[in-house]
Amino acid sequence: MPENRNSVSNALNNAPLSLFHFRAVVTAGMGFFTDAYDLFIIGAALVLIKQIWHSSSWAVAWIGSSALIAAFIGAFVFGRLADMFGRKKIYGLEALLMVIGSLLSAVSPNMIWLLFARFIMGIGIGGDYPVSAVLMSEYANTRDRGKLVSLVFSMQALGLVAGPIVALTLVASGLNPAWSWRIMLGLGAVPALAVISLRRKLPESPRYLAEVQPRANKRVRHLRSVNDPSTETAETGFWQFITNPRYLRLLLGTAGSWFLFDYAYYGNSISLPWVLKLLAPGASTLMAMAWSLIIFSTAAVPGYILSFVMIDRIGHKKLQMLGFSMMALAFVSMGLIPRLTTFVVPFLSLFGISYFFSEFGPNTTTFVLAAELYPTHMRTTGHGVSAGVAKIGAFVGVFVFPLLTRFLGISGTILLTGIFSLGGLLLTTILPEPTGRSLEELSDPHLMRKSGEP
Numbered sequence: 001m002p003e004n005r006n007s008v009s010n011a012l013n014n015a016p017l018s019l020f021h022f023r024a025v026v027t028a029g030m031g032f033f034t035d036a037y038d039l040f041i042i043g044a045a046l047v048l049i050k051q052i053w054h055s056s057s058w059a060v061a062w063i064g065s066s067a068l069i070a071a072f073i074g075a076f077v078f079g080r081l082a083d084m085f086g087r088k089k090i091y092g093l094e095a096l097l098m099v100i101g102s103l104l105s106a107v108s109p110n111m112i113w114l115l116f117a118r119f120i121m122g123i124g125i126g127g128d129y130p131v132s133a134v135l136m137s138e139y140a141n142t143r144d145r146g147k148l149v150s151l152v153f154s155m156q157a158l159g160l161v162a163g164p165i166v167a168l169t170l171v172a173s174g175l176n177p178a179w180s181w182r183i184m185l186g187l188g189a190v191p192a193l194a195v196i197s198l199r200r201k202l203p204e205s206p207r208y209l210a211e212v213q214p215r216a217n218k219r220v221r222h223l224r225s226v227n228d229p230s231t232e233t234a235e236t237g238f239w240q241f242i243t244n245p246r247y248l249r250l251l252l253g254t255a256g257s258w259f260l261f262d263y264a265y266y267g268n269s270i271s272l273p274w275v276l277k278l279l280a281p282g283a284s285t286l287m288a289m290a291w292s293l294i295i296f297s298t299a300a301v302p303g304y305i306l307s308f309v310m311i312d313r314i315g316h317k318k319l320q321m322l323g324f325s326m327m328a329l330a331f332v333s334m335g336l337i338p339r340l341t342t343f344v345v346p347f348l349s350l351f352g353i354s355y356f357f358s359e360f361g362p363n364t365t366t367f368v369l370a371a372e373l374y375p376t377h378m379r380t381t382g383h384g385v386s387a388g389v390a391k392i393g394a395f396v397g398v399f400v401f402p403l404l405t406r407f408l409g410i411s412g413t414i415l416l417t418g419i420f421s422l423g424g425l426l427l428t429t430i431l432p433e434p435t436g437r438s439l440e441e442l443s444d445p446h447l448m449r450k451s452g453e454p
Contacts, residue, residue, distance in 0.1 A: 006440075008210040013142045013438045021148060024139055027202060028132040029155030030195040034098055035125045036159025038188040039067060039266070042118070044167035044289055045181040049114075052178055057402055059111050065398040066115050067101075067122030068266065071391035074126025079384015080238065082131050083377060087138075087208060091131050092199035097124025098192040106186030121188070122391075129387035130380040133371035138205040138379070142438045146316050146368055150308035153367045157296075157304035157359070164293035171286050207439065212377045241378050242385070246445055250373050251385060253431035257320070258366040258390035260424035264327065264417045265358055266394035291348065299352035303359025316365050316372075317433040323361010324425035328418045330354035335415025362424060366390065372434045375443035 046060055055063075074094065081090050101121020108114035132152055140148045166187060170180040241247050311319055330353045334340060340347050366386070374382030404413040434442050 008206050009438065009440050012139070012206060013440075015141050017141070017144055021139065021144075024136060024202060025148060025151045026155075027195060027198045028136050028152045030191055031095055031098075031128045031132055031199075032153055032155045033159040033162070034095070034188055034191045034195075035128055036156040037163050037191070038098065038102060038121055038125060038159075038185075040160055041163040041167065041184050041188065042067070044163065044292070045184045047289075048171075048177040048181040052181075053111065055111060061399045061402055063111065063114055063118065065395045067118040067125060068391045068395040068398060070119040070122025071126030071129075072388040072395065074123035075129050075384045075386075075388035075391060076126075077123075077384075078127030079130035079380040079382075079387070082134065082380035082384075083212070086204055086212075087131055087135050087380065088200075088202065088204040090127075091135065091202060092196045094124040094127030094131065095192045095196045095199060097121065097127070099189045099196070100124075102186055102188035102192065105188075106182045108182075124192075126388060126391055129367070130371075130383035133367055133383055133387075134380045135202070135205055137368075137371040137439065138207045138376070142436065144312065145372060145439075146311040146435060147308050149368045149371055150311050150364050153364050154304040154308050156363075157301045160296045160300050161293065164289055164296060167289045168286065168293060171289060207376050238381065241381060247374070247378075247382070249430060250382065253427055254366065254370040254373060254382070255386040255389040257324075257362065257424040257427040257431075258370065258386050259393035260420045260427065261324070261358075261362040261366055262390040262394035263397035264331070264420050264424075265363060266397045295348060295352050295355060299355035300359050303356040303361075304364065307360045307364040310360075311364065311368065312435060315433050315435040316368055317428060317431055317435070319360070320362050320365035320369065320428045321425055323357045323363075323365065324421050324428060326357035327354050327361065328421035328425065330357070331414050331418030331421055335411045335418055340411070362428075369431060369434065372439060373431065373442055376439070 042064055046064055049055060049063070050060055074097075078090060078094055098121050101117050101119075101124060104117035104120065105114055108117055133149060136149050136152045137145060163184075166184055167180075170183060171177075175183075242251070307319070314322070330350050334347065334350045334354075340350075370383040370386040371379070401413060404416070408416065432442070
């Protein structure tokens with residue numbers, strides 16, 4: 001059995017890029033297009049909803065962040081299930097939840113209904129993270145793993161741009177705002193529907209089939225030698241996983257840095273249309289949405305592209321540290337330069353720099369690192385815990401951002417974001433550098449210690 005496992009991993013690690021790899025990228029990536037569209041379109045929709053329903057700041061905060069707290073649950077649950085029963089058995093179910101949540105959102109008669117609908121959708125979004133990331137990581141060869149997993153996540157860029165385009169088109173068309181926001185939210189069901197069938201047709205991860213399924217078979221375990229070191233790891237349960245010192249260190253690095261990043265990223269991104277209204281109170285809703293599109297297109301999209309092109313050259317850990325450093329510099333500058341928030345163009349220029357290095361850095365690398373640093377039998381669990389904890393950070397960021405601006409102002413709130421970015425940089429330093437190493441080497445603590453990694 002170990003020989004079979006080694007032959008499978010060696011074949012995958014040394015395989016050239018093929019059409020299958022890119023088909024898997026598109027199939028997994030369309031989920032992240034949907035994730036981004038669904039998570040960020042709510043910012044534009046809430047501008048209209050608040051005007052129509054005269055919602056309080058607390059209600060707006062809950063609607064804006066409800067999908068994120070649900071994503072915490074979805075990432076945990078789907079991540080654990082994918083390690084227990086296989087990636088393929090649950091792949092596509094999370095997309096179905098996104099479809100249901102989007103359609104229910106579009107027909108919401110009140111805020112409670114909308115909150116519930118966004119919660120269902122958020123569970124699907126959270127579940128998409130560990131399964132898509134790990135499947136792509138386990139399909140990939142060693143040389144191109146970072147590029148392929150980054151390509152999956154970079155489909156988020158298209159969702160980021162699609163949201164403002166849809167919002168601008170609907171608002172500029174003169175359509176009744178009561179219909180516009182419903183169409184914005186309901187359109188999220190379309191790409192999710194498109195990938196459900198494709199996802200169910202993807203094959204099971206060969207690494208999972210070769211390693212985890214045989215381990216789960218008691219008869220096979222009984223026949224193994226008691227000296228086989230894989231027998232001990234086969235018995236690892238969730239409690240053993242989260243109390244193991246080595247895995248705790250990895251979780252602190254992957255989940256902790258991702259939590260701090262998502263606080264910074266989602267708080268600023270989803271609140272951007274609202275921030276723009278504060279910067280320029282006289283600007284129309286249409287103008288605020290146009291500025292959002294400009295920032296996403298000129299800063300975020302190039303960052304995503306450069307990230308998947310350069311990640312395997314720079315190094316996954318090194319790129320994350322670079323991104324956090326530049327984010328911190330941009331946010332601290334925005335917070336400390338006197339009266340900067342009274343000048344829209346300089347403020348948005350620095351905001352754009354922070355956005356570029358979010359994508360060319362931790363927004364991509366947190367996703368990649370969590371998909372490669374854990375052993376196969378706990379890989380989606382480790383990624384699910386990391387992504388789930390991250391979405392708690394996103395929830396906190398989105399929920400408190402509008403409230404903090406009332407007490408700290410925009411400058412003080414963004415300065416706090418810079419401090420969180422510095423924290424993410426520090427936590428990244430405790431992680432090993434996975435670039436150029438196979439998943440099997442990264443899973444073996446003895447090999448990692450020989451190479452000088454923690």
